[in-house]
Each structure stands twice: as structure tokens, then as C-alpha cells.
Amino acid sequence: xxxxxxxxxxxxxxxxxxxxxxxxxxxxxxxxxxxxxxxxxxxxxxxxxxxxxxxxxxxxxxxxxxxxxxxxxxxxxxxxxxxxxxxxxxxxxxxxxxxxxxxxxxxxxxxxxxxxxxxxxxxxxxxxxxxxxxxxxxxxxxxxxxxxxxxxxxxxxxxxxxxxxxxxxxxxxxxxxxxxxxxxxxxxxxxxxxxxxxxxxxxxxxxxxxxxxxxxxxxxxxxxxxxxxxxxxxxxxxxxxxxx
Amino acid sequence: xxxxxxxxxxxxxxxxxxxxxxxxxxxxxxxxxxxxxxxxxxxxxxxxxxxxxxxxxxxxxxxxxxxxxxxxxxxxxxxxxxxxxxxxxxxxxxxxxxxxxxxxxxxxxxxxxxxxxxxxxxxxxxxxxxxxxxxxxxxxxxxxxxxxxxxxxxxxxxxxxxxxxxxxxxxxxxxxxxxxxxxxxxxxxxxxxxxxxxxxxxxxxxxxxxxxxxxxxxxxxxxxxxxxxxxxxxxxxxxxxxxxxxxxxxxxxxxxxxxxxxxxxxxxxxxxxxxxxxxxxxxxxxxxxxxxxxxxxxxxxxxxxxxxxxxxxxxxxxxx
Numbered sequence: 213x214x215x216x217x218x219x220x221x222x223x224x225x226x227x228x229x230x231x232x233x234x235x236x237x238x239x240x241x242x243x244x245x246x247x248x249x250x251x252x253x254x255x256x257x258x259x260x261x262x263x264x265x266x267x268x269x270x271x272x273x274x275x276x277x278x279x280x281x282x283x284x285x286x287x288x289x290x291x292x293x294x295x296x297x298x299x300x301x302x303x304x305x306x307x308x309x310x311x312x313x314x315x316x317x318x319x320x321x322x323x324x325x326x327x328x329x330x331x332x333x334x335x336x337x338x339x340x341x342x343x344x345x346x347x348x349x350x351x352x353x354x355x356x357x358x359x360x361x362x363x364x365x366x367x368x369x370x371x372x373x374x375x376x377x378x379x380x381x382x383x384x385x386x387x388x389x390x391x392x393x394x395x396x397x398x399x400x401x402x403x404x405x406x407x408x409x410x411x412x413x414x415x416x417x418x419x420x421x422x423x424x425x426x427x428x429x430x431x432x433x434x435x436x437x438x439x440x441x442x443x444x445x446x447x448x449x450x451x452x453x454x455x456x
Numbered sequence: 457x458x459x460x461x462x463x464x465x466x467x468x469x470x471x472x473x474x475x476x477x478x479x480x481x482x483x484x485x486x487x488x489x490x491x492x493x494x495x496x497x498x499x500x501x502x503x504x505x506x507x508x509x510x511x512x513x514x515x516x517x518x519x520x521x522x523x524x525x526x527x528x529x530x531x532x533x534x535x536x537x538x539x540x541x542x543x544x545x546x547x548x549x550x551x552x553x554x555x556x557x558x559x560x561x562x563x564x565x566x567x568x569x570x571x572x573x574x575x576x577x578x579x580x581x582x583x584x585x586x587x588x589x590x591x592x593x594x595x596x597x598x599x600x601x602x603x604x605x606x607x608x609x610x611x612x613x614x615x616x617x618x619x620x621x622x623x624x625x626x627x628x629x630x631x632x633x634x635x636x637x638x639x640x641x642x643x644x645x646x647x648x649x650x651x652x653x654x655x656x657x658x659x660x661x662x663x664x665x666x667x668x669x670x671x672x673x674x675x676x677x678x679x680x681x682x683x684x685x686x687x688x689x690x691x692x693x694x695x696x697x698x699x700x701x702x703x704x705x706x707x708x709x710x711x712x713x714x715x716x717x718x719x720x721x722x723x724x725x726x727x728x729x730x731x732x733x734x735x736x737x738x739x740x741x742x743x744x745x746x747x748x749x750x751x752x753x754x755x756x757x758x759x760x761x762x763x764x765x766x767x768x769x770x771x772x773x774x775x776x
Binding site for chain 1 (some may be wrong): 506507508528529531532536538540542543544545546547555556558559560561562563603
């Protein structure tokens with residue numbers, strides 16, 4: 213019960229202090245909107261919104277979660293308020309869950325903003341919403357854990373941002389968001405399969421456009437494995453790098 | 457075994473020995489001071505005892521719990537006030553305290569009641585709804601201390617509690633530490649202010665270059681060094697020649713001429729005043745005052761560590 217109180221209050225504090233701040237809310241809206249407009253202008257209006265939607269959703273989740281978590285944790289570490297969490301009688305797993313849950317929720321909301329925009333232009337009635345939600349949730353979890361992993365290695369906020377971009381921008385092109393994985397050069401393709409976002413985007417593609425590389429069960433299973441692996445890495449690295 | 461027991465504790469960062477094989481016990485209900493210059497290993501020791509850092513070697517037991525193996529259990533009974541204020545700038549005083557209480561699993565009503573009590577105790581009630589970032593240094597320090605004791609811990613660790621704050625706030629904080637002691641708390645405090653250590657601590661350990669060079673009760677440390685007796689004489693005049701004559705007449709003593717009217721006589725044995733006064737009277741010198749000068753903790757520290765006391769205070773701030 214005591215851990216639950218701590219967990220809930222860390223989550224509540226993060227949501228209030230970071231995620232509900234106007235710049236972050238506007239980021240969640242402006243970012244997917246500008247990418248959609250960019251694609252529309254580039255294709256001179258001849259674009260199929262349903263083909264664009266999985267990529268936009270994946271990108272919104274990825275950018276929303278990784279940067280927020282990496283930056284907020286590095287910020288708290290720098291101001292030493294994070295020490296307060298490490299000094300409290302909360303185990304590391306509870307702390308990791310509490311810190312990533314805010315980012316996961318933020319990522320999920322960000323991920324559905326392009327869906328809201330798309331609803332004005334296309335018919336979304338054929339979508340398997342349950343599966344879509346599972347994909348967005350797992351993408352948010354893996355991206356948040358990736359953000360945490362970055363935060364563990366960064367000492368300064370600018371380092372966290374640089375590391376985040378180092379991972380995120382290649383993922384835009386390697387994970388089948390806008391270029392299908394099967395059309396990537398044979399040498400690059402194996403890298404795509406090592407990135408969790410590839411499998412999340414594949415679920416979104418299957419449920420929105422009907423095109424996919426793997427079946428949804430396989431993709432979900434791989435995403436779960438990635439989540440556990442990243443969680444373990446975060447847990448281990450926190451103990452190693454934060455409790456010196 | 458004390459309520460805190462540290463044995464052969466070591467911390468090595470690369471080639472640097474931050475803490476070099478130290479051992480000490482802290483008794484229940486006492487204020488134990490860790491006194492040393494910056495970089496002596498004070499914060500490294502606190503970090504290892506509170507779970508922010510892992511020892512390279514050695515054992516730490518806090519209230520019978522192995523703090524190396526079971527640090528989360530230890531964290532339930534300790535409160536830590538770090539050397540830097542580490543609350544949340546955007547949150548107000550009341551919210552900060554409530555949040556810190558929630559980390560110890562305190563329920564809403566309980567934490568709100570305790571936060572209000574502490575704000576009152578620390579004279580911060582009027583500032584309760586102001587963001588932490590708008591507080592003065594002294595107010596920030598007080599709120600940080602309040603956050604450290606919100607869960608009513610049995611043992612408190614204070615790292616440089618009065619560094620960088622105004623004299624008035626420093627005095628209030630020292631009074632508060634003594635109040636907490638009266639409530640039966642065990643307090644481990646690091647400081648580089650000798651006067652502060654002298655005022656609030658029962659026992660002190662001098663730490664230099666990661667090693668403890670002396671531990672003891674303040675009175676013990678003072679009397680150890682007080683093997684010399686010093687008498688300061690206020691006279692109508694004094695000359696170098698008369699000083700030499702005093703040294704020749706009185707066994708094992710040295711006479712230092714401070715100015716035209718002051719002379720300091722130091723002896724390994726307790727000084728008998730009559731022969732001194734008689735000698736001076738025979739020379740036609742009037743003695744107006746004879747005062748015993750006791751060693752200060754500063755002198756004891758300098759004698760034991762060979763470090764100039766001024767070097768201790770190079771971090772800045774007001775000793776109060």
C-alpha cells in the first residue's frame with residue numbers, strides 16, 4: 213500500500229509538473245499536424261491518408277515519450293531532486309514504473325491525435341481498435357524505456373536531447389514508418405528488425421491498411437520481449453550508474 | 457554497538473580514495489559531528505550510509521540493519537538533508553512537503569496535517585503557497601530540512617546544514633537540530649564550521665583526506681589538547697627582558713609578549729600565580745588581570761590535523 217501511494221504521487225507529480233505544461237500539450241498537437249501537412253504538400257495532395265496514418269501515429273508516440281522522459285529525468289538529476297526519489301524507501305522497479313507511466317500516457321494521447329485529424333477525412337470504421345490500442349501502448353512502453361535508458365547515460369539536458377535524436381531520426385526511416393521495411397536495401401533491413409518500433413508500426417499498418425510483414429500475435433510477442441529487455445537494462449543501469 | 461556502526465568503510469573512485477578505511481559508532485540520541493575540510497570525504501560517507509552510493513568495502517549497520525545489503529529497509533527509518541536543496545522549483549512549499557511525505561507511504565490526511573505542522577514550526581506558513589523557486593536561501597534550507605523530517609525518522613543525516621545561508625537562519629537551524637535531539641533523534645551532521653560543531657555536537661570525528669584522525673567527546677578533545685595551561689596577564693607594562701626572566705624563574709613555562717600590556721604564559725603544569733605576581737611586583741610592574749585561556753576546538757583541530765582552520769571555511773557562507 214505504501215509503495216502504491218508513492219507510485220501514484222510520483223506519477224501525479226510528473227503529469228502536473230511536466231506533461232500538462234502548455235508547451236508540451238502544444239508539442240503533442242503541432243508535431244503530428246506539421247508532419248501531416250509536410251507530407252500533403254510534398255505529394256501535392258495526392259496522398260492516401262490511411263497510408264500515412266500508421267507512420268504518423270508511430271512517430272508521435274516515439275517523439276512524445278522518448279524526449280519527455282529523457283529530458284525530465286536528466287533535469288531532475290541535475291537539480292538533484294531525483295536523489296530524493298532514490299533516498300525514499302521505494303524499490304527501483306516501482307520507481308521505473310512510476311517514471312515511465314507518465315510518459316506512456318503522454319505517448320498514447322500523442323499517438324491518437326493523428327487519428328482524430330484523420331477522422332475528418334477518411335472512414336475509420338474498419339479499424340480493429342483493440343489491436344490498435346495494444347500497438348500504441350507497447351510502442352509507448354518501449355519508447356519510454358528507451359528514453360529512460362538515454363536519461364541514465366546523459367548528465368546534461370542537451371546530452372539527453374542529442375542522444376534521443378541519435379536514436380529517433382534513424383528509426384523514422386528504418387522502422388517502416390514512411391518507407392516500407394521490405395523496400396529497404398538488404399544491408400539495412402536486419403537493423404530494422406532489431407528495433408521495437410518496426411513491430412509496432414507493422415501492427416498499425418495491418419489494422420489500418422491491411423498490409424503487414426508479420427501477424428499481429430508475433431508482433432505483439434516481440435514487442436513484449438523488447439519491453440522486458442529494455443526494463444531489465446534500465447533496472448540494471450540505474451543501479452550501476454545512479455547508485456555509484 | 458551504536459545505533460550507527462561503521463567498520464572499515466572504503467570508497468574509491470578510480471585512483472582516488474574518497475573514504476579510506478574509516479570506522480566509528482554513533483550512539484543513540486546523540487548529535488555526532490563529522491568535521492573536515494571540503495573534499496575530506498564527508499559527503500561520500502553520508503551517501504554510502506543513506507544508499508546514494510555503494511561502498512567499495514566495509515560494513516554499515518544502522519539500527520541493526522545492514523545498510524549495504526538492505527538499504528531500502530534503512531531508508532524507512534532515516535531522514536536525509538543533503539548539502540544542496542533538492543526540492544521541486546515549480547511546486548509550492550506545502551506541495552513539496554506533501555509529495556515528500558507520500559514517498560514514505562503517508563496517507564493524504566496524515567501528510568497534509570504533518571506538512572502544515574512543519575510549516576508552522578519552521579515559520580513558513582505564510583510562504584506555504586509560494587513556489588519553492590521564489591524562496592530565499594534560508595527559507596529553502598528550512599523547507600529542505602522539513603522535507604527530511606516529514607516522516608518522523610529515528611535517525612537524521614544532515615550534510616552541511618548551514619552552509620551558504622544567513623546568520624539568522626543558521627541560528628534557527630542549529631536550534632532546530634538541538635530540538636530534534638531533545639525529541640530523542642540521533643543526528644549525524646557534517647560540517648566544516650568548527651564553531652557549529654562545538655555548539656551542537658556531543659561527539660566529533662575529525663576527517664581529513666578520507667581518514668578519521670580523531671574521534672571523541674568535545675570535552676575530551678578539548679582536555680586532550682589542554683595539557684597546556686595558559687594564563688593571560690594584563691599589566692601596566694611588559695618588556696622582552698621581563699618575559700625572559702619569567703621563563704627562567706618559573707619551571708617549564710614560556711612567556712609570549714602579545715603587546716605592551718599583555719603577556720601569555722604557557723606551562724605544561726598548572727601554574728601557581730603567586731610567584732609570577734611577586735616577580736612582577738618586585739620589578740615594579742602592576743598586574744591588573746590574570747585570566748586562564750582555554751583551548752578552542754579550532755586550536756584542537758589545527759593541532760590534530762595540521763590544517764589551518766581558515767582552510768575549513770573556503771566553501772563560503774556564514775558560520776553564524
